[in-house]
Amino acid sequence: xxxxxxxxxxxxxxxxxxxxxxxxxxxxxxxxxxxxxxxxxxxxxxxxxxxxxxxxxxxxxxxxxxxxxxxxxxxxxxxxxxxxxxxxxxxxxxxxxxxxxxxxxxxxxxxxxxxxxxxxxxxxxxxxxxxxxxxxxxxxxxxxxxxxxxxxxxxxxxxxxxxxxxxxxxxxxxxxxxxxxxxxxxxxxxxxxxxxxxxxxxxxxxxxxxxxxxxxxxxxxxxxxxxxxxxxxxxxxxxxxxxxxxxxxxxxxxxxxxxxxxxxxxxxxxxxxxxxxxxxxxxxxxxxxxxxxxxxxxxxxxxxxxxxxxxxxxxxxxxxxxxxxxxxxxxxxxxxxxxxxxxxxxxxxxxxxxxxxxxxxxxxxxxxxxxxxxxxxxxxx
Numbered sequence: 001x002x003x004x005x006x007x008x009x010x011x012x013x014x015x016x017x018x019x020x021x022x023x024x025x026x027x028x029x030x031x032x033x034x035x036x037x038x039x040x041x042x043x044x045x046x047x048x049x050x051x052x053x054x055x056x057x058x059x060x061x062x063x064x065x066x067x068x069x070x071x072x073x074x075x076x077x078x079x080x081x082x083x084x085x086x087x088x089x090x091x092x093x094x095x096x097x098x099x100x101x102x103x104x105x106x107x108x109x110x111x112x113x114x115x116x117x118x119x120x121x122x123x124x125x126x127x128x129x130x131x132x133x134x135x136x137x138x139x140x141x142x143x144x145x146x147x148x149x150x151x152x153x154x155x156x157x158x159x160x161x162x163x164x165x166x167x168x169x170x171x172x173x174x175x176x177x178x179x180x181x182x183x184x185x186x187x188x189x190x191x192x193x194x195x196x197x198x199x200x201x202x203x204x205x206x207x208x209x210x211x212x213x214x215x216x217x218x219x220x221x222x223x224x225x226x227x228x229x230x231x232x233x234x235x236x237x238x239x240x241x242x243x244x245x246x247x248x249x250x251x252x253x254x255x256x257x258x259x260x261x262x263x264x265x266x267x268x269x270x271x272x273x274x275x276x277x278x279x280x281x282x283x284x285x286x287x288x289x290x291x292x293x294x295x296x297x298x299x300x301x302x303x304x305x306x307x308x309x310x311x312x313x314x315x316x317x318x319x320x321x322x323x324x325x326x327x328x329x330x331x332x333x334x335x336x337x338x339x340x341x342x343x344x345x346x347x348x349x350x351x352x353x354x355x356x357x358x359x360x361x362x363x364x365x366x367x368x369x370x371x372x373x374x375x376x377x378x379x380x381x
Contacts (some may be wrong), residue, residue, distance in 0.1 A: 001102040002075045003059030004038055011042050012053055014237055023054040023063045029070045031082060038062075041073040048123070049149070049176040067124070077341040110347055119180040122169050129173050133166050140174045142183060148178040193220060198238055199233070202295060205239035205248040211294045212236070228365075252295075256302035259287045260310075266365040272307050272315050273342045280304050320354035322366045323347055327375055339371050 004092055011096060045064050053242040054063040054070075060078035063070050074082060118127045120137070129137060136158045140146050145154045155174070159167035197203060197219060207215060212232050220231065239245040263271065269285045280300045281288070288296040319340055326336045335343045360367055 001079060003060060004073070004075060005055060005059030007038060007042075008053060008059075008062045009046075009057050010237075010241075012203060013240070015046060016061055016235060017045070017050065018052045019059060020052050020054050023056050023061060023072065023113075024065070024070060027034055027070060029063075029072055031079065031288075032071065032073045034076075034079070035074070038073060043119075043176055043179050044071075044356075046148075049171055052257060071123075081246050097216070100188075116282075120173055121176075125169065129169055130324055131219060132162065132171075133169055136166075136170045137160065137174045137177055138328075140170065141178050143172045144224065146178065146225070147229070148175070148183055150173050157177055185305060186224060186227055186230055187234075190222070190227055193227070194234045197235060198242075198244070202292060204292075205244040206252065206298060207294055208236070214223065220280075224262045230318040232297055256299055259284065259299065259303050260306050262287060265363070266369055268307055268311060269315055269319075269365055270341065271304055272312060273319075273346060274304070275343075275346075314358070316350045317354045317358045318358070318360060318364065318366060320358040321360065322371065323351050324357065326371060326374060340366070341370065 001139065009019055011017070048064060048287060050066060050067050052064070054065075058079070061072055061074040061082075063072040065071070072082075108355070118128055120134060122129050128134075136376065140158045142153060143154055143158075145151065155167075155171050156313075159170050160171065197216070200215075200219065202215065204211070204215070212235060213228075216228055216231050216235070239248075262267070267283055271280060274280045274283055276322040277297065277300065280303075284296075284300050288299060291299060322340060324334050326339060327333070329365065331339070333344060333347065337347045340347070342350075
């Protein structure tokens with residue numbers, strides 16, 4: 001059976017639109033015309049700015065809601081099922097809850113205007129824009145500051161003389177015209193650049209936010225500024241779809257495991273009690289010398305996570321036990337904190353949390369490095 005699930009999910013990922021499982025049938029619903037392609041339907045979704053894209057569980061239809069109406073795109077087979085085989089020229093078909101053609105509460109309206117595929121078609125008014133509205137759209141799309149969205153300050157310059165409805169139409173239609181013209185060119189160029197960027201030795205499939213922005217900014221020069229966000233998004237999509245991110249995650253986990261095993265018990269304890277990234281990096285510095293900055297930080301976080309998962313509880317029990325013994329020997333809390341090399345706040349927490357003493361091994365770094373005078377003298381006594 002033909003499905004559109006893959007295309008819809010990919011679109012959702014690329015545009016940060018939530019893909020919701022299931023379509024909310026039961027209210028005013030309109031079925032897109034047969035002449036409308038899925039690409040054009042998704043372009044309308046982008047232009048409308050909807051935060052949610054609905055997807056039928058079997059992948060046969062997708063939809064978005066606007067102004068109280070659910071707009072549906074269906075595969076040819078699903079379209080036949082929904083309409084009972086009626087052509088797109090029919091004004092409307094009523095379906096009951098069993099999807100059999102009859103009088104019912106759900107009206108599936110099938111549009112038939114050929115203008116629907118025209119990027120200048122305004123879905124809300126049902127007509128192509130013209131006159132000063134179209135002039136404003138063309139001027140806005142030609143402005144190299146306009147990127148199809150989040151350009152409110154630029155849009156305002158072109159709609160100042162228009163009324164509210166016209167201004168909204170300009171923004172809606174300009175997004176679609178941009179996507180169908182300049183946007184496609186930018187997307188194509190971004191795809192070309194990504195092919196070379198992913199071959200860069202310093203490309204990191206796990207990079208995101210400022211990291212990936214810096215990576216792109218240092219390597220792409222003399223290009224349209226509107227390309228950069230598209231390149232970053234395309235790199236993210238490539239990382240997921242190519243499997244590069246999954247591979248990098250496995251390699252990171254394997255490397256973090258090796259570092260954790262290589263740590264001495266003393267280093268491991270210091271790492272576990274380090275609350276700030278800088279402190280973690282300092283402890284692990286000898287093991288991260290050959291790692292690039294961003295990868296080193298990720299490794300430090302992963303090693304710290306593994307330490308906490310495997311050694312966190314016994315570590316805190318050991319140090320709580322030692323703290324009680326040191327205080328029993330007459331040390332004040334501040335001195336205990338200094339001798340055990342942990343903050344006073346951490347000391348208070350672990351002592352209050354772990355009230356049962358545990359046995360300290362003969363090679364425990366607390367015995368050997370931190371308080372040998374106390375524990376060795378006690379043992380000998």
